[in-house]
Amino acid sequence: RACLFGRQARRHAHVRLLARALLIGRTGLFARRSMGDAPPDLVIDIVSEAGDSIVSLPMPAMSTVEAVKRCIQHTRSLPFFRQELRYCGGVLDDRCVLASLSSPRVLTLLQLPHLPGGGERLLEAAR
Numbered sequence: 001r002a003c004l005f006g007r008q009a010r011r012h013a014h015v016r017l018l019a020r021a022l023l024i025g026r027t028g029l030f031a032r033r034s035m036g037d038a039p040p041d042l043v044i045d046i047v048s049e050a051g052d053s054i055v056s057l058p059m060p061a062m063s064t065v066e067a068v069k070r071c072i073q074h075t076r077s078l079p080f081f082r083q084e085l086r087y088c089g090g091v092l093d094d095r096c097v098l099a100s101l102s103s104p105r106v107l108t109l110l111q112l113p114h115l116p117g118g119g120e121r122l123l124e125a126a127r
Contacts, residue, residue, distance in 0.1 A: 042098055044068055045106045046085075054109055059098055066094040072109065084110040 042061050046054045046068075057071050065085055073080045085092045086108040087101060098105065 042105055044098060045104070046072060046109050047106055049108060049110060061099040063098050064094060065092045065096045068098070068107070069094065078111060082112045082114060084112055086110065
């Protein structure tokens with residue numbers, strides 16, 4: 001939710017309103033869920049290697065590390081591919097779900113170096 005802007009945000013709001021309209025007054029399959037059924041939002045604290053706070057992001061519990069990286073890319077202008085997030089000393093996979101991390105959810109952001117000519121080396125390695 002924190003990273004939706006423009007057309008995506010309007011589409012997301014429209015889908016939520018449509019879903020709410022479908023649930024109102026219906027029973028059975030479309031019965032309204034109680035508030036306890038939805039996973040709560042989590043606050044993810046991002047810190048530097050030195051331990052300095054960079055940003056705190058409220059994220060849905062079922063979000064992935066990739067979604068966190070996209071938010072960091074938007075808020076800090078650090079490209080997705082130059083980010084590495086660590087948790088308890090280990091590198092997090094982009095598919096890792098945030099709800100699987102225990103509290104406190106403090107992730108360390110490492111800025112990977114930009115290697116000039118790296119694209120050419122990747123192409124050569126692929127050949």
